Amino acid sequence: MENERPPMYTGYNRALKEKARELRKNMTKQERHLWYDFLRYRQENWKRQRAIDGYIVDFFCYSARLVIELDGSQHYTEEGEEYDSIRTEVLERYQLEVMRFLNSEVDRNFDYVCLAIEEKVRERTGSPF
Template sequence: MIPKNGQMLDRAKELRKNMTPQERKLWYDFLRSYPIKIYKQRIIESFIVDFYCHAAKLVIEVDGSHHYDSDGMAYDQERTFVLQKYGLQVIRFSNSDISRNFSGVCQRIHEVIQSRLGHE
């Protein structure tokens, strides 16, 4: 079982209500109706991940510009390391990926989920 920090519940609820435009697009136009359950703004250990597919043990992150400075990259690297300890795979997309190549992002997510479920 993957632990979660219960003190982060209010923050996770706030993030669910205030998704970025790119997170909102990915959620409402693809992930919400995906045939395998995907959760938004899920707490895993002491982190809140953008999207989580428990069945595939997959974390999907949508990264804004702050993820690409040195502090953001170091934080993301540490976070990914912790998540991987639980057997989770983390895939990341930039806001630009969502805006400019939405169908490619959706295809990639589908491929990774199917692969992780053994449905290649």
């Protein structure tokens, strides 16, 4: 149907609950840095390793409908890029926006990554971060 609105994200995939829990326990160095040194203490309610549809995203903010993905080298193979493209399309069907950062960006330019996230949250919510 032409006038049909895309579904709004309303929950998460419970079938991936255990895998998400395992990923939270074994976060990468960059995920730990972003979580413990920035996202965890923000007024927005951020979740880490959140299962959405058939995927587990690195970080998710419901109020901003924003997904943050930290990408290692495996994401820049032909297969990885194709997988990420499909994954992004699926997430966008839920009116979610996906921001991607290289692990090296988190390592070398953490302030830039944080500022970019703050600006995107402000843009999507209309409120200060």
